[in-house]
Each structure stands twice: as C-alpha cells, then as structure tokens.
Amino acid sequence: MSSTIQIKRIEKSKIESVDFNNLPFGSVFSDHMLTCTFKDGKWQDLVIEPFAPISLSPAAKIFHYGQSIFEGMKAYKDADGNTLLFRPLDNCKRLNKSAERLVIPQIPEEIFMSGLKALLKIDEAWIPTNEGSSLYIRPFMFASGNGFHASPADAYKLCICTSPSGAYFAGKVKVLIEEKYARAANGGVGFAKAGGNYAAQFYPTQLAIDKGYNQVIWTDDNTHEYIEEAGAMNIFVRINDTLITSPTSDRILDGITRKSIIQIAKDKNIDVEVRKISVSEVIAAAQAGSLKEMFGAGTAAVISPIAGFGFKGVDYDLPELEKPFATTLKKAITDIQTNKAEDPYGWRVLVK
Ligand code: PLP
Ligand code: COI
Numbered sequence: 001m002s003s004t005i006q007i008k009r010i011e012k013s014k015i016e017s018v019d020f021n022n023l024p025f026g027s028v029f030s031d032h033m034l035t036c037t038f039k040d041g042k043w044q045d046l047v048i049e050p051f052a053p054i055s056l057s058p059a060a061k062i063f064h065y066g067q068s069i070f071e072g073m074k075a076y077k078d079a080d081g082n083t084l085l086f087r088p089l090d091n092c093k094r095l096n097k098s099a100e101r102l103v104i105p106q107i108p109e110e111i112f113m114s115g116l117k118a119l120l121k122i123d124e125a126w127i128p129t130n131e132g133s134s135l136y137i138r139p140f141m142f143a144s145g146n147g148f149h150a151s152p153a154d155a156y157k158l159c160i161c162t163s164p165s166g167a168y169f170a171g172k173v174k175v176l177i178e179e180k181y182a183r184a185a186n187g188g189v190g191f192a193k194a195g196g197n198y199a200a201q202f203y204p205t206q207l208a209i210d211k212g213y214n215q216v217i218w219t220d221d222n223t224h225e226y227i228e229e230a231g232a233m234n235i236f237v238r239i240n241d242t243l244i245t246s247p248t249s250d251r252i253l254d255g256i257t258r259k260s261i262i263q264i265a266k267d268k269n270i271d272v273e274v275r276k277i278s279v280s281e282v283i284a285a286a287q288a289g290s291l292k293e294m295f296g297a298g299t300a301a302v303i304s305p306i307a308g309f310g311f312k313g314v315d316y317d318l319p320e321l322e323k324p325f326a327t328t329l330k331k332a333i334t335d336i337q338t339n340k341a342e343d344p345y346g347w348r349v350l351v352k
Contacts, residue, residue, distance in 0.1 A: 003046055003114040007122070010050040015125055023133050023166035025300065030126040030135070030162040034119045037144070038105050038156040046115055048122060051161060059146035061153040067143035068195040069098040072299040075120055075135040075162070075351070077127045078339035083120055083351040086337045088113065090256045095139060098192035103152040104141050112139070112158075117351050119160055128164045134337075136165040136300065142195075168300040169214065172307035175230060175294075176213040177279055178204060179312065182221030183229065184251035191250055198232065205231065213310060215296070219279065221251065226276045233296030233304060234258035235277075238325055239285045240292065242271045257297040257333070263345065264332045270325060279311065286316040294318060295326040303330040 010031045018028055029051050036046045062068050071091045076084045092112045099106055116137070120127070127135040139160045145153030181204035183197060184190020190197060201216070208216045215231035228246050229235055234255040237244045243265055248254045265272050285291035294306040305326045308317040335341035336348060 003108075003111045005115060005118050006045070006047045007118070008047065008049040009122070013125075018126075018164065020128050020130060020133070020164065023128060023130075023164055025165045025168045026136055026138075026163050028164055030123040030164065032119060032122050033162075034115045034158075034160040036107075036111060036115065036158040038158075039145075039154070043105070043107065043111060043158075046111060048115070048119055054157070054159070056144055057146045059148065061143035061145055061147060064148060065143070065150060066194070066196040066199070067102055067104060067153060068140065069095065069102055069104060069142075070138060070140035070193050070195060071095045072193075073137040073139070074299055074337070075127050075137060076338045077129050080339075082339065083124055083127060084337065084339060085116075085120075085349040085351060087256050087260070087347045088116065088349055091139070094193065094254065094256075095141065098194060099141060101189055101192045102194055104143070104156055107141065107158055115158075116160055119162065120351050123162060126162060126164050128166075130166075133164065133166050136163045137161075138163065140195075165300075168302075169304050173214045173230075173296065173304050174212070174307050175215045175217045175309045176208040176211060177217045177227065177282075177309055177311040178208075178219050179224050180204075181216075182224075182251075183218045185221045186250050188250060191248065191253060193253065201231070211310070217309065225278050225280070227279060227282065228252050230294075230296035230304075230306070233298035233301050236261065236293075236295050236297060236325075237277055237282060237285075237291070238293035239281075240290050242273055243325060244273045244275060244277050246277055247274050255298055257299055257302070260333055260345075260347065261297050261303070261329050264329060264336075265325070267344075268328070268332070282309075283311060283316070286318075289319075291316075292319060292321060293324050293326055302334065 033051045073091045096106045141158045143153035144157045145155035218229045220226045296304045303326050336343045
C-alpha cells in the first residue's frame with residue numbers, strides 16, 4: 001500500500017486536564033492513536049484517529065493465543081522545540097523480528113515511520129519538556145482475525161499510542177535474583193517483545209514484591225547460574241572498573257539502550273565486557289567489595305541503578321559511589337536524545 005494517511009481529529013483536546021509536572025509512567029494517553037489493518041493479504045487503512053477503545057470479536061485470536069507484540073520508544077523535545085526520536089528504525093526492525101517469530105505479517109518501514117511521524121506531529125503538544133519526562137510511544141501489533149483454531153490469524157492490527165510519561169521507577173531498585181522461575185527459554189520467544197513474555201513475568205515478580213523487592217533479576221532457565229536481564233531491562237554489572245553485560249541470545253532482548261550504552265561506554269574509555277555473568281561471580285564480588293554497581297537499561301527506565309539484591313535469603317547492598325558509571329552514562333545518553341550534546345552516532349532523528 002502507499003502510506004496515505006487518513007486523519008480524523010479529536011473534537012476537543014484533553015490536554016488541559018494533564019498535570020505535566022506530575023506525570024506517572026504510561027497511564028496518561030495523548031489525544032490520537034494510529035491504526036493500520038492487515039487483511040486480504042495486505043496492510044491497508046492507515047488512520048490517525050482519536051484515542052478510543054478498539055472493537056474486536058470475542059473470537060479474535062489475540063484473546064485466545066496471545067499473538068501480540070509491542071515496542072517501546074520515546075519522543076523528546078529539544079530546547080528549540082524540535083521533536084526528536086532515538087534510533088526509531090531499530091525499533092521498527094525489532095518489531096518485524098518479533099513479528100516473524102509470532103507469525104504476524106511484516107510492517108513496511110515506510111508505513112511505520114510515516115505513520116509515527118504524522119502521529120507525533122498531530123500530538124506534538126503532548127511531548128513533555130520537563131527534565132526526566134518524555135513521550136513514551138507504544139507501537140503494537142496483534143491478531144484481530146477470528147477463530148478458535150490454534151493457528152495464526154488472517155487479520156492483524158498495528159496500533160501506535162503515545163503517553164506523556166515521567167520516570168518508570170521512583171528511586172533506586174532492589175532486586176531478587178531468581179532461582180526457580182524463568183522468563184525465557186532456548187528456542188523460545190525471549191528475544192521478541194511478545195506480550196506473553198511480560199504476562200509470564202508477573203507471577204514471579206509479584207512473589208519478589210511480596211518479599212520486599214521491586215524486580216526480579218532473570219537467570220538462565222536451564223541452570224539459574226547466569227544473570228540475564230533485570231525485569232524488563234537489560235542488565236549491567238560493574239566489577240572494579242569493568243562494565244559487564246550479558247550477551248544477547250534467544251532468551252534476551254537485544255535492547256537499544258543496551259547497545260547504545262555499550263557504544264558510549266567504550267567511547268568514554270570504560271572497559272566493557274559482553275559475556276556471561278554468573279551469580280557466583282556477582283556474590284563473590286559483593287563479598288570482596290569489588291562489586292561497585294549494577295543497573296538496568298531500557299527505554300522506559302533509561303538507566304535504573306540497583307541499590308541491592310537478594311539471593312538465597314541473603315541481602316547484599318551496593319555501595320553509594322560519588323561518580324557512578326550509571327549517572328555518567330545516563331547523562332550521556334539523555335543528552336544525545338534531547339539534543340543537549342552532539343550525536344556522533346547519528347542516532348537522533350528529527351521529526352519534520
Ligand atoms: N529487556 C526487556 C525484556 C525489555 O522488555 C526491554 C524493554 O524494551 C529491554 C530489555 C530494553 O530494551 P530497549 O532498550 O530497546 O528498550
Ligand atoms: C520499554 O522499556 O520500553 C519496555 O518496553 C518495557 C516495558 C515493559 C515497560
């Protein structure tokens with residue numbers, strides 16, 4: 001299809017009712033959303049319309065078989081009022097990688113990008129300018145076709161909604177290293193942003209919350225000997241002055257924040273190792289005093305320092321550092337995202 005966009009504007013904006021100085025994460029929604037439908041073997045009807053419920057048959061396969069994927073991105077305003085995206089093509093590519101694994105049709109980059117940019121233009125006023133806030137963008141695709149036969153649907157929807165958002169976590173995060181449950185398995189869908197991956201995290205995460213932690217550190221499903229991700233973030237561990245992160249795999253999401261942080265850290269002459277990190281190595285480092293920092297990295301949470309972790313009934317605290325890597329790297333990436341610093345990598349995309 002050509003990406004002609006049909007635009008139906010809201011009659012009265014809801015923006016007046018939003019307190020931009022007190023934004024939660026992901027629960028205030030902008031005026032418009034974008035939808036596009038896949039049926040009869042092709043994408044059609046690219047529409048920007050008021051944010052509103054979507055009507056589906058109770059037989060839609062999304063309800064029965066969870067054929068659903070999503071992305072997480074952010075838009076920022078710079079000091080001159082320009083709208084900026086961060087590595088948006090990487091999100092589009094990853095959406096299509098997830099789509100392939102979940103047998104959802106590929107969305108052409110041209111439809112995704114032109115639709116997204118048009119949506120951001122219309123709801124430009126919803127992009128927060130306060131430090132630490134941004135417009136969280138949630139593109140998702142799901143099976144809207146009907147039937148109880150356990151097979152891929154014959155119709156799908158792409159939808160993009162946006163949400164002016166503040167911080168994902170308030171303050172530092174305390175995590176529990178998982179010994180029993182797994183979020184992903186070899187040969188599974190852990191590398192994809194499949195909705196079901198997150199549903200499967202809720203129960204073990206709730207058990208951790210009940211014990212006084214905020215998040216789970218996922219370990220490998222087979223041995224639980226290696227740490228892999230931190231909730232819905234990639235994980236970084238600093239031992240002495242070396243920053244270590246797990247290699248991506250079938251089980252680990254190839255995070256855009258993660259790969260950006262690796263690049264920025266290397267360019268700041270920080271020693272970076274991409275390798276497996278064993279729980280026993282982390283415990284030994286904590287005991288020896290060489291475990292300096294742990295942090296999660298992801299679009300929603302940016303960089304979230306971990307204050308301490310629990311393992312086998314013992315709690316370990318991380319030291320309070322004067323100049324943590326987490327602070328330096330968070331500033332570096334957000335300065336690029338918001339055009340406060342040069343972007344030598346070409347990651348920033350201006351929405352014209
Ligand atoms: N890991 C998981 C499981 C995630 O859901 C996310 C969030 O998108 C990330 C890591 C971080 O990825 P990104 O930096 O691309 O947002
Ligand atoms: C993101 O960081 O954008 C994510 O998708 C994580 C999400 C589960 C809030």
